[in-house]
Amino acid sequence: MQIYLPIAELPISVLMVLGLSGAVGFISGLFGVGGGFLLTPLLIFLDIPPAVAVATVAAQVAGSSMTGVLTYWRRKALDLKLGGVLVSGGILGTLLGVLFFNSMRRLGQLELVITLSYVTLFSIIGGLMLYDAVRAMLRARSGKPARLRRRAGTHPWWMGLPWRVRFHRSQLYCSIIPIAGIAIVIGFIGAVLGVGGGFILVPGLIYFFRIPTAVVVGTSLFQILMTMTGATVLHALTNQSVDIILAILLLIGGVIGAQFGGRAARNLNVESFRLLLALLILSVGLRFAVELFIRPNEPFSVVLPESAR
């Protein structure tokens, strides 16, 4: 069954979009990431114009993270205070990112910047997580404690910077500076790559601040919900590239998939959770690396301008 998308201006198979968004929704519910970093490239691969893909995925991600936020809110695994700090930092980072995005576009190298960032970011983050997850697993197998427990009174230096704030839900007493810093970086990357940034935020909060995984996922979803809501409206307002029909299809698949993902997450132990997320991020990075390093079959590409309707 095919349906014509009014903004993307092409017909698309309903079942395929539902299946695709369902699968990405499952992953998103499982890991507490928005899933945009998977869905956007997939839609572009289906010939949907990149601008439409990025803008419409923002709407879909807002919808699926809404479900996640409500679920984690009921389970009291959402730190609103931490979320608030992350959102404010994220707004500042987004503004900086948009400025950078526009200047790279003027230089004509935006595509290269995006591909290179995907490769380096995903390889580094995925690689580090994989290394850490495997090491933790090996340690667990050899009978030693799986993770170095945080001992009372010891903490990394960045948590001791001035303006320390207590975040009860996250069991965190930490300076606001590094948290705002990580939020700014994520806002910046999100604006440049068109992703929510959950895949950086989740490991970032776990590794640098040792916040419990469940709270990290809930809070990260909250941050994604806020930024993606804003992003959808901004995209609709500035470049009219949100396709409401495509958004509805993505939402139906994504929201159902996220439910099952969220259920599955509860039956997954921390170590395998980290290993799977690492492998996922690494494989997306590899996918982009292939594009960068392998001789292309077709060296030419045609940029069809956004049609003037």
Add this chain to the structure above:
Amino acid sequence: MKRLTALLAFIMLAGSAMGARAETLIAAMSSHQIQINSNYTGSQLTVFGVVERDGRTAGRGDPYDIIVTVRGPKRMLLVREKERLGPIWINRTQRRFPDSSVFLSVSSNRPINEIMSEEMARRERIGLANADRPAESWGDFDVSTARFREGMIRILEGKGLYSHDGRGVTFLSNTLFSAPIEVPATAPTGSYAIDLVLYSGGVPLARQTTNFEVIKTGIEQRLASGAYDLPLLYGLATVLLALFFGWGASVVFRRD
């Protein structure tokens, strides 16, 4: 079928009514409008034509040839080429092709190279590579522009937006012909110009133009114009819908 017969009868009548000098070409479309609705997956039109001769037309030794060129809406196309820089492949050079047809279809009753020479095809702006070229320019300025144009045509052919068919025009009688025009779903909205040229022995004898348009209708048209005319409302509606979906799912699937 009835409609087709009526159309053909009309062409015949119109043709005989004209006081033609040597050959004239008369053309008619099966429809002048393609409407996009929610289950649109592309469309097909047919252009019919008749070669009208007056009594004094000398019998020609060569058979008639017809070339039908359909040009879609014109846009600026940007073509980029990936080149090797160290270990990686990046877009290094690009060419702009202003005023290029986003849709182009060339069909003839036999392959173009049998109808005319390559040089003549360039002059007459016949064929995918020549159709969009400015009439006065003699080919492309340099070899690399020609390479970019070839790349562009190859990619657009792959997308179904460019097509050529050396047997696309069918003569139903000595003077009556028809040519189907395949419009894929990805073809842009706007107006499409059809040029028909009659050749004999490589000499152009008569020309005719007609057109059709592709437009959005119904819900497709309303959504698209809503997105453009009321962007804030459209954006808020989309995001509220998204949040509603998210909330709905958490209610429906709630177990605890």
